[in-house]
Amino acid sequence: MSTTAEPVLVTVTQIVATELATTADAIDPDLDLRTVAGADSVKVLRMIARIERAYDIELDDEDVFTVTTVREVTDVVERALAAGAAA
Amino acid sequence: MHDAPAEVAIPSPRAVPVSSPAVSSPVNLVPADSVPADSVAAGSTAAAALAAGTLHAGLATVAARHPGLPLDFPSAGASLTLGELVARADVLAAALTGAGTGGAAGAGVVARDRVGVLSDNAPDFLVALAGVSRAGAAACPLPLPASTRDLPGYAARLARAVAVAGIRLVLVGGRTARMADRFAGAFDGVRLVRVADLTTPAAAGTVPATGTAPAAAGGAAPAGPAVEMSPDEAALVQFTSGSTAAPKGVVLTHRNILAGLTAIIDGVALTEADHGGIWLPLFHDMGLFGTLAGIFTGMPMTVWSPAAFVKDPAGWLTDFLGRGGSIAPMPNFAYDHLAEAVPAPREAGLDLSGWRVAFNGAEPVEPASVERFLTTFTPAGFAPAAMMPVYGMAEATLAVTFPPPGRAPVHRWVDRDLLARDGVARDVPAGSPSARGLAGVGRPVRAMRVRIGGRDGTGVLGDDQVGEIQISGDAVTGGYLTDTGAQPAGAFTADGWLRTGDLGLLRDGELFVTGRDKEMVIVRGVNYYPHDAEEAARDVPGVHRRRCVAYADRSPEGAETMAILAETRLVDDTERAALAAAIRVAVTAALGLAEIAVALVGPDALPRTSSGKFQRLAAREACVPT
Numbered sequence: 001m002s003t004t005a006e007p008v009l010v011t012v013t014q015i016v017a018t019e020l021a022t023t024a025d026a027i028d029p030d031l032d033l034r035t036v037a038g039a040d041s042v043k044v045l046r047m048i049a050r051i052e053r054a055y056d057i058e059l060d061d062e063d064v065f066t067v068t069t070v071r072e073v074t075d076v077v078e079r080a081l082a083a084g085a086a087a
Numbered sequence: 088m089h090d091a092p093a094e095v096a097i098p099s100p101r102a103v104p105v106s107s108p109a110v111s112s113p114v115n116l117v118p119a120d121s122v123p124a125d126s127v128a129a130g131s132t133a134a135a136a137l138a139a140g141t142l143h144a145g146l147a148t149v150a151a152r153h154p155g156l157p158l159d160f161p162s163a164g165a166s167l168t169l170g171e172l173v174a175r176a177d178v179l180a181a182a183l184t185g186a187g188t189g190g191a192a193g194a195g196v197v198a199r200d201r202v203g204v205l206s207d208n209a210p211d212f213l214v215a216l217a218g219v220s221r222a223g224a225a226a227c228p229l230p231l232p233a234s235t236r237d238l239p240g241y242a243a244r245l246a247r248a249v250a251v252a253g254i255r256l257v258l259v260g261g262r263t264a265r266m267a268d269r270f271a272g273a274f275d276g277v278r279l280v281r282v283a284d285l286t287t288p289a290a291a292g293t294v295p296a297t298g299t300a301p302a303a304a305g306g307a308a309p310a311g312p313a314v315e316m317s318p319d320e321a322a323l324v325q326f327t328s329g330s331t332a333a334p335k336g337v338v339l340t341h342r343n344i345l346a347g348l349t350a351i352i353d354g355v356a357l358t359e360a361d362h363g364g365i366w367l368p369l370f371h372d373m374g375l376f377g378t379l380a381g382i383f384t385g386m387p388m389t390v391w392s393p394a395a396f397v398k399d400p401a402g403w404l405t406d407f408l409g410r411g412g413s414i415a416p417m418p419n420f421a422y423d424h425l426a427e428a429v430p431a432p433r434e435a436g437l438d439l440s441g442w443r444v445a446f447n448g449a450e451p452v453e454p455a456s457v458e459r460f461l462t463t464f465t466p467a468g469f470a471p472a473a474m475m476p477v478y479g480m481a482e483a484t485l486a487v488t489f490p491p492p493g494r495a496p497v498h499r500w501v502d503r504d505l506l507a508r509d510g511v512a513r514d515v516p517a518g519s520p521s522a523r524g525l526a527g528v529g530r531p532v533r534a535m536r537v538r539i540g541g542r543d544g545t546g547v548l549g550d551d552q553v554g555e556i557q558i559s560g561d562a563v564t565g566g567y568l569t570d571t572g573a574q575p576a577g578a579f580t581a582d583g584w585l586r587t588g589d590l591g592l593l594r595d596g597e598l599f600v601t602g603r604d605k606e607m608v609i610v611r612g613v614n615y616y617p618h619d620a621e622e623a624a625r626d627v628p629g630v631h632r633r634r635c636v637a638y639a640d641r642s643p644e645g646a647e648t649m650a651i652l653a654e655t656r657l658v659d660d661t662e663r664a665a666l667a668a669a670i671r672v673a674v675t676a677a678l679g680l681a682e683i684a685v686a687l688v689g690p691d692a693l694p695r696t697s698s699g700k701f702q703r704l705a706a707r708e709a710c711v712p713t
Contacts (some may be wrong), residue, residue: 015363035668040681042397042424042611049398062266065232 008081009074012051016070017019019047029071057084093677110610127352132359132385134632137349141341142322143180143220144384145348147173150202153359153385161406163209163261175286179218179258182285184314194256194280198223200313201324203249203257203277203368205267208390211260211282212369213377213378216323218286219258220341223314225321227252227336228370231263232300235678238266242273244679246336248326249277251570258282258469292400294484318342321443324568325372325481327614335575336568337481344379346561347484351380354489355444357414357473364402365410366391371612373449375417376647378483386414396421400428401435408437418612419453420646430649432467440468444475450647451600451614452476454498454524471495478528479601482563482585488537488598490529497527499599505602512552512592513584525599535560536584539593544580548592553601556591557584610641610682620649623677629666631655631690636706637674640684648682652706655687663687 009029017024020036020043033044048064051073057080067073127133132152136145146169149156154170167175181197196202203218204226207211212228219226229248232241249257257274259267260282271279316322322344324336339347351357363381365388367374381388389410392413396403397416404425405413420443429435447457461471472495476486490497501512503523517524531537538547539554548554563585566574579585588607591600608615617637625633633656640650653670657663674683691705 032668032672034675034681045394045397052398061262061392063223082441 007070011054012074012077013070015050015054016047016073017049019043029074030069031070032067033070046080047073055081056061057081090633097569098538120131120427127349128356128358133352133357134381136353136385137345140318140345141316142344142379143176143217144388145345146176146217146263149383149385154664156382156385157387158210158213158382159387159389159410160209160391161389162223162395163207164237164337167210172210173217175210175214176217176221178308179214179286180314181283182223183218183222183224185221194278194285196222196224196256196356199320200224200256200318201227201252201254201321203227203229203252203254205231205257205279206260206369207231207263208369208374208392209263210365211258212356213382214286215218215258215260215282218282220322221314221498223320225315225338227254227324227326228375229326230370231368232266232679238270239273239554240676241679242270244677245270246273246275247570248336249274251568252324252336253332253547256280265427293467303392317342320347320670323503326485327481334569337564338566338568339564343484343562343564344353344376346534347376347486348380349534350484350486350562351376352384353488354532355414355492357381357384361386361413361443362387362411364391364407364410364415365389365703366393366396366690367417367449368393368610371449372481372485373416373446373479373612375416377446381414383455386581397424400424404429404432404437404708408439408441408460411441414444414446415442416448418449419451419456420449420611422447423456426456426459430463430619432464438462438468440470442469443473445469446471446475446477448477448479448528451607452526452528454573456494457496457498457526476526476528478591480587480589480710482564482587483535483558483560484564486532486562487556487558488529489532489537490527497597499525499527499594506553512553512594512599514553521711525601527597527599529598530596531558531560531598533561535562537593537598538584540584540586542579542590543585544577550594551592553590553592556587556589556598556600558587608647608680608682609679610647610649613680615649615680617649619678620651620674620680620683623674624651624670627653627666627669627673629655629662634690635670636693642682642684646682648684649680649704650684650686652686652688652693654693656690657687678684 009053012026013024013029017027046079052058055077059076063076067076095170127137132149139145139148150169150173153166156169157166158169158172159166159241171536172562175564183194202224204212204215205599206215229245238596257277257279257280263279267279311354318341320340321338322341323339326334326336357380363386365378367372369375369378378388378390384646391403429532457474461474465471472493476496479486500515500517500522502515503521505513506523538557538585540547540557542555557580567578569575577586588603589600589603591598620634620637624635635651637649637651640648642648651674657666667687670685671683674680
């Protein structure tokens, strides 16, 4: 994980924690979100919407639906940011 | 992503007989009142379209009058006119039947075939629907996955429905086409072909020669005449009800559909001055027939993706109102989301006075949700009478009962215990400890009849007695497609009424839905079955002797969930937590449902019948999770 990527992970973790009504330190970046009670598809979509607003990006539904952990969400965001920067 | 058509080639397109057994209509429906076309304003576009006899002819009738009717799909980044949609459908029909190339080529679709339609909310969905209808076949809208994390599981579920319907060609559209590339191999002997490849001259010219449907669309090839079909032929097969283990398709004829659209258009007096907004999936009955009712009326339609609404309910509402939206259907949960997302609509500058019909259906209507929505939005101009709790189902095309226009929602408060124990509704004061609220969902729509039958399928009950809701009428299906070819046991009464499996009561002609007879969970308008959850959970390592029971439950917040009780010998807390998580993952993967509550119990804790079958309802009552 590069140093520039850390803030994305931190931000994403905070957003996930907020949506799940917990604290960031309770969210393991490698936790499979499917195992979390209450992390239903609506909450996941809401998380994505918050992340999109935070970074002013639009994530591909297909990418979004494939992720299972906070770290994977972070990867998707970083790819989108990189693509935006390259465009 | 490559651009070749997503499909699985089979040795010969006609190697398997296409015409699977015709739908047997086991019953002759009691003839309902005929549907006079003039039930809708005489001379209107809707009246002409509804009299056209078939789905595609109805669309063509509207297109002839309103070729420029705008159909917007903001989430798909697409918009087109109805004239363009019908023209594309004509080209598709020709490509499907080979008519565009003199019959020498084509996708090999013949009359009475069943053709799958797999598309997100994009123009391709409606093009495919109309094109398949015009080709004389029945369109089978196929559900999209709730998530793509488990495409193999999704594809396996889909494959069962595809097999039951005898589908050998699936038209994929919109952005779904790309996803379909990834599971096309799951369908044995089924071709997946992109709508675009059959409707776009440029694309058609680049279709590889092997393994794809011949590019019959070929430029401006004449569409040829529509295949003449009787209104009593199947036009659509809906797979939204039935468990994934034993999928069943609701067969709707052209006559069913036109009667169903008539009921909707007549029931809320849709006019060309309305503007419809839909974000429900088009593969869902409410999304599909809500959209078609709008188009048949000749009113502009905007169709978003479900994700667009769920991600940003406030943004959706602003967009809907900004477009002049006046009609929108959605399930109960969505009204909660709107009230939560926009707590102060007037301060936000929203004016809801133009939203004249807010259908609330597809899942149980909660009086508390309705009250909260009205409290939040009436200060911003929302008329209470616009909130319309309705009752409907795929078996009825869509609508069964609507409240009378201009009436604010009606709730009854009845004694909860008496209702549950004796099946009798006795009014009690609102707010009393034993009060249970029931939302009035109105009276039967045009050409629909509703009665309350005994729960064993015999007899008819009187007012205020809880029994099974049974329906009959022109829009009601004549039967199901199943894997055995036989009708599901007890689907119809002896005198031909459809048994809905829902429980309710009538009072003075108004229907109140009280529950469900069948064990089923409805989450955001989608039905899930405990049996399917048990199948997925019982093989998870750590489950004692594959013993588990699933049942419909409610979360502390009141939302429906699938509860799973599993026996285990594990005692270590960490191991038990891991087992619960593993069960959750397994069930989510199998059902595409995340609303799952897992509880573990000790060995032999689950109640069983004398034959060794687990009793779901008894387990729910008796089992205290340890």
